Amino acid sequence: MQEEGNKSSIKSSHMIIDSILHENEDTFCGEEPCDETAIREGISPNEMEMASSCLRRSQRIRRPSSILRDSSFKCNVSIESKNFEPSNLKEALLSPHKAKWEEAIHLELEAHQKNGTWELIKGSERQQTIGSKWVFKIKKGSNGTPIKYKARLVAQGFQQIAGIDFTETYAPTALIASIRIELIKACAQGWEIHQMDVKTTFLNGELNEEIYMTLPKMNKEEPTQTCRLKKSLYGLRQVGRCWYIRLHDFFLRNNFTCCKSDQSIYVLCNKDKHIIVAVYVDDMIIMANTFSATQYLKDILNAEFDMEHMGAISFCLWIDILYNQDKRVIHFSQQGYISQILERFHMASCYPTSTPMEGLSHLSDFHNKGDTVNFPYRSLIGSLMYASICTRLDISFATNKLSQFLENPSPTHWKAAKRILKYLKGTSDLGLTFQASSSDMRLHVDVDWASDPTDWKSFSGYCVFIGNVVALWEARNKIVWHYQQQRWNIWH
DSSP states (O other), X not given: OHHHHHHHHHHXXXXXXXXXXXXXXXXXXXXXXXXXXXXXHXXXXXXXXXXXXXXXXXXXXXXXXXXXXXXXXXXXXXXXXXXXXXXXXXXXXXXXXXXXXXXXXXXXXXXXXXHTOEEEEXXXXXXXXXXXXXXXXXXXOTTSOEEEEEEEXXXXXXXXXXXXXXXXXXXXXXXXXXXXXXXXXXXXXXXXXXXXXXXXXXXXXXXXXXXXXXXXXXXXXSOOOEEEESBOOTTOTTHHHHHHHHHHHHHHHTTOEEOSSOTTEEEEESSSOEEEEEEETTEEEEEESSHHHHHHHHHHHHHHSOEEEEXXXXXXXXXXXXXXXXXXXXXXXXXXXXXXXXXXXXXTTOOOOSOSOOOSTTXXXXXXXXXXXXXXHHHHHHHHHHHHHHTOGGGHHHHHHXXXXXXXXXXXXXXXXXXXXXXXXXXXTOEEEEETTOOOEEEEEEEOSSOOTTTOOEEEEEEEEETTEEEEEEEEEEOSOOHHHHHHHHHO
């Protein structure tokens, strides 16, 4: 009976593929008819309707104000662009890269068939079901060029009910600092450093809950199909935790030890093999003392999961890594990531500056209060914070300071954030280089004394050196003493 159910599921999946790729584009369910010209120009149907309803429009060219000029980030993405990511199935089949998206859809459904993700059942009104949809994504390389087209059938997890469809959702990932320290340690020992990727990562998790899902309806005539999920699926609330538990059990079965300070770092140490594995969701960085140890880990991973071998490490988590095993030198940089930030915020052609910040006196919550504008301030600060965490510790203090004004940013704060971009423009090639000369560890800590004039908080920071390179750093705003309390303690 089970084999018949699997066969019917596979047959149904092939029918889904055929309906996706060969049905008329105008028969898609849930899709409103749309003007192809409007799609190409990035105009919504509402905007088209409003434009047609207007009797007369002024022909005068309106210039935005000097304040709002920097915040005009309205994106008119063309569907012909090589980096265009479709928002639905119809846009994917209308794009010039239709063949690549079709191939991605085939690969996705074949992965579900091989994995046995679901089994088809007869729908019932008494069953609580969730919906599903297609999501399309372009995976880019370090220079921003597309290297892989991905199509994912995802569950609409926002329809799940806590306590019924899921319980726990937390899943740890390796810290950037942990990955950097382990790479420095491996470089100092002259170890092998390789990288692997797990294909269809979240499809490997085992579900403990009974979840029913409706498959996407490709045309109006097709009946609604309901399935019972047997494996985890993208979009579910608990999908990350299911994958982590599966991978965690795998490493423990193979005599690996989980690091106490980071739950996503696994270590195997015996007479012949010394292996360290850093896991960031589906990315695995493998560090081993010999080539045979590396091959041993690859073999057991291939036997358990569908893996993609990426060879020696070169690019991971938007970090360019240059590793010379013979000379024991490793270099970290984010030139490609910085270029992406500059293009995203229209600062690619700006003039560079020599410092990331002018000073602290002009930054406060009271400066230009009420004169706020809708700048993409949060997005910019988030992008800068990632760069400061990974490789650019020279902007840590400035980024941390500006992150305190996320709730009420003013044009002054936006100008200060753009100054950091100008600084990165002129120093995008900078990075961290470690050479195995000494493995001595040094700690430097510093704190000021209530330097913030707004709330009289103090800034603290620390740097941890391993040999000649900074391995750990942090800058934070912290209450050490309130100004009035300090005065009281001094006099009493």
